[in-house]
Amino acid sequence: MKKPAVMTTAAGVPIADNQNSLTAGPRGPVLMADYQLMEKMAHFNRERVPERVVHAKGAGAYGTFTVTKDITRYTCAKLFEKIGKQTEVFVRFSTVAGELGSADTVRDPRGFAVKFYTEEGNWDMTGNNTPVFFIRDPLKFSDFIHSQKRDPATGRRSATMQWDFWSLSPESLHQVTWLFGDRGIPASYRHMNGYSSHTFSLWNAKGERFWVKWHFKTQQGIRCFTEEEATRLAGENPDFHRQDLWDAIERGDCPKWTVYVQVMPEKEAETYYLNPFDLTKVWPHKDYPLQEVGVLELNRNPQNYFAEVEQAAFEPANLPPGMGASPDKMLQARLLSYPDAHRYRIGVNYAALPVNKPRCPVHTYHRDGHMRFDGNDGGAPNYQPNSFGGPVDDARYKEPPLKISGDADRYDHRAGNDDYTQAGNLYRLMSREERERLIGNIVAAMTGVPRAIQLRQIVHFFRADPEYGTGVASGLGIRMAEVPGIKAA
Incomplete structure (x- = not known):
């Protein structure tokens, strides 16, 4: 066989390790100094115009989140401050690998993204209908998606590409088992659960941090299609899941999910036998049981699909005070990658579009840019600090400091990891x-x-x-x- 060429960056610089992101210690977090990761993600986000690279086809609806249990001991986020409090939401469901015109009933993970319009800014819970994912290091994300998309030679989906990647990536086995089981093809968006998958954090008024995983359990019950049923529907009605969600809400059969959280005190993460920030793992419920938080209900269909569903932009970095991210390597990369994708796909002012616009006041120094469609803040100063009464930062909203340790290096994420x-x-x-x-x-x-x-x-x-x-x-x-x-x- 011909000796393969040495992989390089776009500038021709040889790459020493294309398997592991640059992190502070073996458990992260990912460092912005990892220019190789940044280049891969930025280039990947610009590979399609204007369709989403992943989660291209979906459906969405508006609704409400109602607090049913008190979790203020874990978080000072105002949306949870009292039982009975309601927050408006917009939810977008989607398939992951299929293009905009693909069938709804293919075997594929489903996106489960929820935008909470809180009084302290939007909270975007960008999850899936599975509690784990195929990979744990973001440096492999574009490679993974390429293997699930179309063969560059034939332009067709390729089982060889998919199984070649999975067989060379043992960390994918947990998600593969989910995907090819019954839940790989939900009967509808109403009949599936949602999960944050990632580990996030909550912090309370005392500055105490807790690691958390979010669960959205369908009140309609889990229902799935067999391969034969899904194949038949793909031919008869490729938009079956879109139609089902729309019709259910129109007839007043409003779907609901009970929202739960798993909670791990910050200190316990240091000695827990699993890496709690590994996206290919779940936290056993016997160690960290589900705690009820509230109920999510969808009760209003959008009026215009493009304006509301297609232009909806979710970002895991949208976390109001009292909520935070974690050292999860995949999450760390998504904090950058998602807004980068939105700026490319729908423009730098995407956050001001009606479906994305917070329901609370917004005060930034962002100005100009493609398709600026409001008053552009008139003659107000566009820099900070200033002497003219512009908005200022406020230390009251500071997140507690996160202790990290370890040398910056590309740690082998497969070494010593139990993927079976x-x-x-x-x-x-x-x-x-x-x-x-x-x-x-x-x-x-x-x-x-x-x-x-x-x-x-x-x-x-x-x-x-x-x-x-x-x-x-x-x-x-x-x-x-x-x-x-x-x-x-």
């Missing part, structure tokens, strides 16, 4: 019928993939659970004696 136990636990939680459907879905998706990739992926399934790996191998007509590395597993 939780995937195996998920498999073992399934009923016999669910396991059979999972294996059948995987076998169908892997049929025709080069044998070397099949063998490599079967090793991962087997390490999660021997029955899991043996079942996939049998379905593909592969004897376990052919699979390398099993004896050593």
Whole structure:
């Protein structure tokens, strides 16, 4: 084989490590000094015009969030300050990999993004319908999405590309097991859960920080389509999920979700046996049980799809006082990547569009830019500090300091990481019928993939659970004696 060329930046500088982001210590956070990561994300966000690169097709609706339980011991955020308080929301559901014209019922994770219009600014909860994701290091995000999109040679989706990436990325196994199980194809947006997936933080009036994961549990119950039902609907009604959500709200059958939070005291993260900031892992409920927070209801359809659903822009960095991010490497990158994508896709003044505009006063020194459509703050000063009464920063809203340690380096995120136990636990939680459907879905998706990739992926399934790996191998007509590395597993 021809020796591969050395990978470089766009400026031709050789790249030493394309697998691990630059972080402060092995658990992060990601450093802005990682110009390589920034270049990859910025270039990736500009690969399509004007459609979203991911989450292109979706549906949305307005509603309310109502507080039902007191969590003020964890946070001073005003939207949670009293039971019964209501906050207006806008929710956008979406498929992840499909383009704008794709069918709603494909096997794909679903986006579950909620914009809370709070009195102290917008809170954007940018989640999915799964509690984990395929990767834990943002340097691999564009590579992952490329593998799920279209083959540059044929212009078609490629099972070989997908399974090649997954088989070379064992951290993806947990999410792959979710994806090919029953919940990989929700029956509707109303019949699926939502999760923050990432670890975020809350902080209270005393300056105490807590790490949290958000859960949105559907009150309609979980319902899913089989592969056969989904395929039929893709042909009969590619917009089935859009129609279902719209029709339900129009007839007054307003969908609801109960909102919960898992809470981990800041200090416990240092000694917890799992990395609590690893996006490929869940926190066991026996250690950190769900605590009810409120109810989310959708009760009003948008009046114009483009203006409200297509131009809706969500940012995980939109966190009102009392809420914060975490050292989750993927989240750290999304804090930058999401607004960067919006500035490119719908313009630098995207936050002033009606669907994105906060319901509280906005005071910034942002001026001008493409498609500025308001008064541009007239003759008010456009710099700070100034002597003319312009808005000023206020230390009362400062987030508690975050202690970090470790040398800045590109740490191997796979070294010493258990990527199999939780995937195996998920498999073992399934009923016999669910396991059979999972294996059948995987076998169908892997049929025709080069044998070397099949063998490599079967090793991962087997390490999660021997029955899991043996079942996939049998379905593909592969004897376990052919699979390398099993004896050593």
